[in-house]
Amino acid sequence: MEKTTTLNLRVNPDVKRRAEEVLSQLGIPMSTAIDIYLKQISMTGGIPFAVTLPKAPVSVNADLMTTDEIHAKLKEGYNDIEKGNVQDASAAFQRFRKTHA
Structure with a gap:
């Protein structure tokens, strides 16, 4: 499927940098990772991982x-x-x- 939509996102620079480091080691461009994430949301009908608060003692x-x-x-x-x-x-x-x- 052709990619024709542009997303403009504001994210924490440190989070972006750390994600880029990991994705670079995996050989995956940021745009591909975001596309995978969005596909998983549409396929699962929600966020494809548990979103919970950390358990503090x-x-x-x-x-x-x-x-x-x-x-x-x-x-x-x-x-x-x-x-x-x-x-x-x-x-x-x-x-x-x-x-x-």
Whole structure:
């Protein structure tokens, strides 16, 4: 089928860059990937993957906490900072990725 429609999309530049890196490794142009996605939507009658909220542990899920519980967690964090119990975010994310890849 001939491609005759143009889509203009606004997306997060970092998300686009990361997607392009993956698609490049797969040898798939972005336009082909989007075409595949749209075909899957029409074939399945919906988004072709589960769209769900991440499951946060109850102990850190602010939606399930009272105001007092949130304040207590914040105070605990401030106390850790004052005690020097901190770490570089970049290094922490690198360790996380290594253990959860």
